[in-house]
Amino acid sequence: MKNTSLLRRISAMLYDGLLxxxxxxxxxxxxxAARSGGPVETNDNLLYQVILAVVVFSFFxxxxxxxxxxxxxxxxxxxxxDSDGGRPSFGAATIRFFxxxxxxxxxxxxxxxxLWDGDQLTWHDRISxxxxxxxxxxxx
Numbered sequence: 001m002k003n004t005s006l007l008r009r010i011s012a013m014l015y016d017g018l019l020x021x022x023x024x025x026x027x028x029x030x031x032x033a034a035r036s037g038g039p040v041e042t043n044d045n046l047l048y049q050v051i052l053a054v055v056v057f058s059f060f061x062x063x064x065x066x067x068x069x070x071x072x073x074x075x076x077x078x079x080x081x082d083s084d085g086g087r088p089s090f091g092a093a094t095i096r097f098f099x100x101x102x103x104x105x106x107x108x109x110x111x112x113x114x115l116w117d118g119d120q121l122t123w124h125d126r127i128s129x130x131x132x133x134x135x136x137x138x139x140x
């Protein structure tokens with residue numbers, strides 16, 4: 001069990017990104033139906049924006065606290081663990097979620113930081129006191 005590479009992280013994020021897009025699409029359907037098929041204007045619809053944010057938050061924090069893995073992480077044999085090697089708490093997962101957003105703000109520098117960090121940790125790994133490990137496929 002070792003910290004995972006940046007390439008594996010990005011691969012899992014791409015997979016999860018597709019799942020998030022599908023969830024956002026499904027979440028948007030009732031708003032389209034309420035407008036009789038008309039487009040949903042995101043700029044003036046605070047409820048819509050909040051609901052989409054809650055869906056994304058619930059996806060990540062829910063998976064991380066329940067199993068330590070999103071579906072994308074599971075596909076790449078990745079596991080989110082706390083400093084003791086266990087599943088992260090709701091609080092740690094919440095901190096990680098918002099810290100990951102901060103890691104994206106400076107053009108993803110918080111993620112790229114892993115390349116220079118001696119422990120291969122990102123900013124959000126350090127802030128949340130969690131990290132992602134890779135479990136190689138069994139040899140059997």
